[in-house]
Amino acid sequence: MADLDKTLGEFFGFALHMSGHNAGPSATSPRWSPAPLLYASAAIHLGAAATVLARPRMWPWALAAVAINHGGLAAAGLWPRSRLLGPNWVTLPRHGGESTSVAITIDDGPDPEVTPQVLSQLAAHRALATFFCVGARVERYPDLAREIVERGHHIENHSQQHRHNFSLLGPKGMSAEISRAQDSISRVTGSTPLFFRAPAGLRNPFLDPILARLQLRLASWTRRGFDTVHRNADAVYRRLVNPLHDGDILLLHDGNAARAHSGRPVIVEVLPRLLDILAERNLQPVTLRSALP
Numbered sequence: 001m002a003d004l005d006k007t008l009g010e011f012f013g014f015a016l017h018m019s020g021h022n023a024g025p026s027a028t029s030p031r032w033s034p035a036p037l038l039y040a041s042a043a044i045h046l047g048a049a050a051t052v053l054a055r056p057r058m059w060p061w062a063l064a065a066v067a068i069n070h071g072g073l074a075a076a077g078l079w080p081r082s083r084l085l086g087p088n089w090v091t092l093p094r095h096g097g098e099s100t101s102v103a104i105t106i107d108d109g110p111d112p113e114v115t116p117q118v119l120s121q122l123a124a125h126r127a128l129a130t131f132f133c134v135g136a137r138v139e140r141y142p143d144l145a146r147e148i149v150e151r152g153h154h155i156e157n158h159s160q161q162h163r164h165n166f167s168l169l170g171p172k173g174m175s176a177e178i179s180r181a182q183d184s185i186s187r188v189t190g191s192t193p194l195f196f197r198a199p200a201g202l203r204n205p206f207l208d209p210i211l212a213r214l215q216l217r218l219a220s221w222t223r224r225g226f227d228t229v230h231r232n233a234d235a236v237y238r239r240l241v242n243p244l245h246d247g248d249i250l251l252l253h254d255g256n257a258a259r260a261h262s263g264r265p266v267i268v269e270v271l272p273r274l275l276d277i278l279a280e281r282n283l284q285p286v287t288l289r290s291a292l293p
């Protein structure tokens with residue numbers, strides 16, 4: 001197992017090296033350790049190769065095993081809340097004792113029309129949130145990005161361009177998208193992201209070692225409102241709060257926000273109701289960073 005770990009680590013390390021990726025001083029980087037699904041995949045590939053060498057007529061079976069394995073890896077990447085490809089925050093970690101917090105995460109901004117309204121609503125409820133911003137938008141609206149941070153919220157990494165083919169990128173493209181956003185956000189706000197969320201939550205096995213090198217943790221969500229596609233604010237609200245538990249991570253959007261039937265962005269209609277029910281249930285809205293051990 002240790003040898004396989006080393007081999008997988010060397011393979012991905014090589015791929016990252018070839019991509020020209022450099023995350024700075026590696027001495028402080030957490031060591032990437034492959035998820036069990038990657039061990040299984042490596043074993044299937046080695047087994048298939050050995051089978052073909054020993055019994056060449058078995059090649060269709062070996063090929064089928066490898067194809068099924070690749071299907072499994074792709075499926076794991078298409079399932080945002082999956083932990084099969086590596087660690088992934090789908091709820092807040094518990095540190096013992098009673099947890100009474102919920103994290104509101106707000107994606108795809110900053111947006112010059114929606115984000116200021118969201119910031120006012122959060123301030124009115126004395127609530128903090130985590131903004132997964134797109135690097136290019138942070139560069140386009142630097143004052144807004146700085147205002148988010150000045151108000152006590154955190155900005156995390158949601159890639160530089162929010163490319164819809166993000167999960168199809170190889171190590172070079174993925175690394176560039178993430179490290180460029182890391183640079184943009186740090187330069188504009190003075191605060192370096194500690195979390196990454198993949199565009200649409202879709203990813204592939206190359207992502208995990210890149211995040212380890214950049215000292216980023218992958219975060220998805222407990223529930224999402226689908227507020228970029230659904231105009232019905234009531235339905236988005238119900239999807240987020242039924243049920244509602246301590247430690248939930250909820251997802252809304254200030255960028256690409258759908259318009260409710262009233263014409264207002266859906267998040268602006270949903271957020272005050274969400275903040276009200278959190279207060280009613282004595283659940284404190286916190287940022288992801290504040291839940292770090």
Ligand SMILES: [Zn+2]
Binds near residue numbers: 107108162198
């Ligand atoms: Zn997004």
